Structures are given as C-alpha cells and as structure tokens.
Amino acid sequence: MYAVCAVCLVLFVAAEARHRDPMLDLSLFRNASYSAVMGVAAASMFGFVGISLLAVLYMERVQQLSALDTGVRLLVMFATYIVVSALAGRLVHKAGFTLVLTAGLVVLGAGSLALLAIGPFAGYHALxxxxxxxxxxxxxxxxxxTAAAVNSVPRLQAGMASATVNMFRQIGSVLGPSVLGTIVTTRFPRYFxxxxxxxDVPAPDAARIAAAFPGAGTRDLPGPLRHTVTESAARAFTxxxxxxxxxxxxxxxxxxxPTAAFVRHRTPHI
Known part of the structure; x- marks a missing residue:
C-alpha cells in the first residue's frame, strides 16, 4: 500500500504539473505563506485528534471509565473549541493571521504539555x-x-486553496492518532x-506477564501479584x-x- 501510494502521488504531481487547468496548481506552493498555512492545517489536526485520542485511551484504559463518562469529560475540550471558534474571526481582524495561527500552535502545544500533569491515579482536576x-x-x-490559505492566492483560486487546506487537515487527522497511538501501544509493553x-517481580516472570497482558487477564494470579500487575499496568500506560x-x-x-516566520497577515489578491 505504501508503494501504491508513492506511485499514485508521483503520477498525480506529474499530471497536475502538465495540465492546462490543474485541479491543484502546484505553483501555489512557491508562496511561502501558502505552504506554511498548509503545514498549520496538518499540524492543527495532528494535535487536536491526536491529543483527543490519548485522552480517551488514558481515561478508558487507566481510569477505567465508560465511553459515556469519557465523552462527558471531553466536553471541556470540545465545548471550548466551539465557543472560541466563534470568536476566532474577530481575533484575526484585530491581530492578523500570523499572530493568531502562531498563538494557536503554541497554545495547543501547551495544552498537550499541561496534560503531563495526569497520573495513573489522578482525578479529573489534573486532566x-x-x-x-x-x-x-x-x-x-x-x-x-482556511481564511489564511484563501487569502494567500488569487481570487480565482480561492476554492482550490480551501479544498487543499482541507486535504492537509485530513492528512493531519490521520497522522495524529496513528503516530501518537503507535507510540503509546509500542512503548507500553516495555514500560510495563x-x-x-x-x-520486585522476577525479570522472566515480568517479561511473560507483559507479553501476555491484557489477553491473559489477572484472574489466575495470586492476590498480591494481581495488585502489582494492575498498578504497574496503570503506571506504564500513563x-x-x-x-x-x-x-x-x-x-x-x-x-x-516557521508559522511565525512565513505566514503573512494580509496578501493582496491578484
């Protein structure tokens, strides 16, 4: 599938570069501001979807919450997103694309780092x-x-810019959970x-339990060891x-x- 994807991408680029009226004008990426905005679009969904996934995994696997309880606790993130999104346009008019987009990445990154405060037995106050x-x-x-992408191209290519920024968002929304989720699932057995x-579990026994967990469960383990395994799993997953x-x-x-360096506040339409 990776090979098929690579071949298709090469063919797509070749076709678009030669076509008189391309679906995606590749020359737009010569505009540093336009290219930077595409990176912002991908990064925004990489963080938003990726962080959401990690929060869900933590609440369901470590805190043992139900899907409903997890969804209710996530409302603080999604409700805030809805409210602030309604105000984002006004902020752009006052501060410009450069400052708003740069601040958005910094704040989203800070939110991810703030979640490092969660522990295996922490309450919702840490989350x-x-x-x-x-x-x-x-x-x-x-x-x-989206507004910055459209603003970076001639008016006749506004639809193309809007579609392209959505494509990069989709790329980010795939990369976020796949990359971050893979990091969690691959590192957990070693940490466990x-x-x-x-x-103080003997190394051979620890390796055997880690390889079998969680499929084998903990029912057949002695009481003290069962408690140790459960607590160690929670700490390792965290x-x-x-x-x-x-x-x-x-x-x-x-x-x-690069967002602060290359995204321009206002690019006159041609």
Missing amino acids: WPGLLIAGVGSALLTAPS EDRLVSA DAVHLGLLIAGVTLLVLAL
Whole structure:
C-alpha cells in the first residue's frame, strides 16, 4: 500500500504539473505563506485528534471509565473549541493571521504539555486544564487557517486553496492518532515490564506477564501479584501516554516557528 501510494502521488504531481487547468496548481506552493498555512492545517489536526485520542485511551484504559463518562469529560475540550471558534474571526481582524495561527500552535502545544500533569491515579482536576487549553488552541487554528490559505492566492483560486487546506487537515487527522497511538501501544509493553521489575517481580516472570497482558487477564494470579500487575499496568500506560503527549507538544511548539516566520497577515489578491 505504501508503494501504491508513492506511485499514485508521483503520477498525480506529474499530471497536475502538465495540465492546462490543474485541479491543484502546484505553483501555489512557491508562496511561502501558502505552504506554511498548509503545514498549520496538518499540524492543527495532528494535535487536536491526536491529543483527543490519548485522552480517551488514558481515561478508558487507566481510569477505567465508560465511553459515556469519557465523552462527558471531553466536553471541556470540545465545548471550548466551539465557543472560541466563534470568536476566532474577530481575533484575526484585530491581530492578523500570523499572530493568531502562531498563538494557536503554541497554545495547543501547551495544552498537550499541561496534560503531563495526569497520573495513573489522578482525578479529573489534573486532566481538565490541559483539555481546556488544547480546545482553545485548536479553535484558533481551524477557521483562521482556511481564511489564511484563501487569502494567500488569487481570487480565482480561492476554492482550490480551501479544498487543499482541507486535504492537509485530513492528512493531519490521520497522522495524529496513528503516530501518537503507535507510540503509546509500542512503548507500553516495555514500560510495563520495567514497572514490574521495579516492583520486585522476577525479570522472566515480568517479561511473560507483559507479553501476555491484557489477553491473559489477572484472574489466575495470586492476590498480591494481581495488585502489582494492575498498578504497574496503570503506571506504564500513563508513562506511554506521557511520551505521546510530550512528542505532540514539542512538535506543535516547533512548528510555531516557521508559522511565525512565513505566514503573512494580509496578501493582496491578484
């Protein structure tokens, strides 16, 4: 599938570069502001969807919450997103695209890093501030990035710019959960085994339990060991989620730099 994707991408670029009336005018990417906005669109959904997924995994796997309880707790992020999105346009008029988009990436990254405060046995008080901050940051990126993309091209290509920014959002929404989710699921077994060893479980037994968990369950384990396994699993999964949140936060903060450097506040239409 990767090979098919690569071949199709090459063919698409070749066709669009030669066509008299291309669906996607590749020359638009010579505009640094336009290209930077596409990066912002991808990064915004990378963070928004990725952070949401990690929060869901944490609440359901570590805190053992139901899907309904998890959804209710996520409202602090999504409700904030809805409210602030309604105000984002006014902020762009006052502060410009550069400042709003850069601030959005910084705030979204800060929200991801704020979620590092969650622990394996922490209450909702440790979770909601990070979700709230992430909701604010995401709201500062979605509508303004579309407006900035459209504003970076001639008027006749506004529809093309709008469609392209949505395409990059879709790319980001795929990369966020896939990359961050993979980090969590691949690091968890190693962290789990290390936690078991640090809890004085013999290394061979720790490796066997980590390889079988959670499929084998803990019912057949002795009481003290069952408690150790359950607690170690919660701590290890939280550690893995922390790593994903750290990578997401740092990535968003780093991407804020080219956004500040290349996105222009107002590009006159041709």
